[in-house]
Amino acid sequence: MSYHVDQNGYYGRFGGAFIPEMMYPNVDELRNRYREIIESEEFRKEYTDLLRDYVGRPSPLYYSNRLSQQYEAQIYLKREDLNHTGSHKINNTVGQILLAKRLGKQRIIAETGAGQHGVATATVCAREGLQCIVYMGALDVSRQAPNVEKMKMLGAEVRPVYSGNQTLKDATNEAIRDWINNPEDTHYIIGSVVGPHPYPDMVARFQAVISEEMRQQLKEKTGSELPNAVIACVGGGSNAAGAFYHFLDDEEVKLIAVEAAGKGVDTNESAATTALGKTGVLHGSKSLLMQTEDGQVIEPYSISAGLDYPGIGPMHANLYETGRAKFMSVTDEETLEAAYNLTEKEGIIPALESAHALAALEKLKFDQDEVVVVNISGRGDKDMETYLKHFRAKQ
């Protein structure tokens, strides 16, 4: 069985390009050209050089002595938090901006939730001297203020979105509308493995460097390229797609996707799509979607703005349905505990998103010699206010 995209843009029964005709020429151009461009030697060289010299790759694979003791397994942390701009998001934006240049686009738009993708997009636009407009839910603008300031300093225009719940879903709607209204000169840098084909595959390929490096680093450190398990959080699912990518066909590697349960999957304040969703179409692809019986999208909830999304990428929906990946969810409370635990034990403050992956360790059982990689998708600077509030409340 293949877990990769097929030639029609589907992962099993999920994926496709459910887009209004106004978007068709742009999406069609991308579909026809992305493989040829990103697989060209000249592109590969520029992309790889930038990942090394600008992003700071390879990101370290760090053996956590104390988490290994605590959880009685061999725990490694993939340090995407050490990338330039503080998360894995930059892997994708570096790739897409090089692609956009080759497509002759002058104007870049993006959506952002936590602001990490927005910052990563604003960053590469500054480097290339391209105009950058970032759509961000008004609620997220207020809860991720430091990232908003960063984007502005980087020269991007941040447009707050006041529709819907004013979070990531609504920012994505508005970015799509912008693209419809600017069909000629604009490239839309989607930040996750969502959207119409070829976005899920394209973004997964740009994030795949995470698992490519893991294999080499594991070989050096453990003698085997294969771990027993890889754990990553899933909102739309871009860091998980990257962390799983080069292990998809190695069925002996357990892939564990951690969703945001929010206040609990049975509380109406959750973002755990596989637990709460069913097949639906949003933002251009068919996937699992949190929705009412009538097909209206349900506003999700998570303490983490980056996981506050009512769907998951079609690749993940297929991994869930085929059982290739195990999906679980952890609550806000469990996430905060896990973030504090890592900070205390290792001196690493993770992003709230990444802390979801760490929280899963509490619920999983491994053998002492099993090798487990947790993807630390980003750092916690942007979440300090939330952490401090929680910390003060505890004292």
Added chain:
Amino acid sequence: MENRINRLFKEKPNNILSVYFTAGFPQLNDTEEIIVELEKSGADLIEIGIPFSDPVADGPTIQKSSDKALKNGMSIKLLFEQLKDIRRHVKLPLVLMGYFNNVLQYGVEDFCRKANEIGIDGIILPDLPLEVYENEYRPFFEQNNLRNIFLITPQTSEARIRKIDALSNGFIYMVSSSSTTGAKSNVTEQQEAYFKRIQGMNLKNPRLVGFGISNNTTFVNSCRYSNGAIVGSAFIKALSDEGSISQNVKKFIDLIHSSEENK
């Protein structure tokens, strides 16, 4: 029975006025009254919008009307219930327009069957791709005498327009400029060039121009190169005015028709 869309274009090949409104707006149970008043006031075709929580092809006016309609409690089930006796009062062709996810949850086959039972003539689902329609759903539409209406834009390639023309047998929805829905003040030279280019293709299907048609000038200019035009956002704004539905509908249709050359 002959499909009412086909009959309309046979009987009135020019200056067709198609009007879109969002079901459930301004009030939940206004649907039937709006349709009846549109027919009385001289509209030729009616597009009934199914509100969706995430209408990415729509500008602010239709977004707001959709939000309000959903808050009012609108759903496909309720809409079908409201429309069940509509053919006792209305002769005009009726088209349902919405986003694919709502129809997918209702069940595409059931949706088509129910639409036909009520007397609906066509369906517009902008985010249902041509290829998916062709491979998966076409028989449901055809068995139920429903015309599936596709959109084209200034950026749509000639080959794709030909393919859309071949798959269509109602009309083609010509999006006036690549944009989300909503009023623009005039028709630009660029748009005229696009209208003329499409006119010159001698398509087998009639064409209605939509998006940005808001007044007599934009209506007349669009009709010059096509079989008619569609108004949506401007009508929804008119429905929000003070006054009864009957007054607002009549005032609006008269405004669109207010130039002598259209009479």
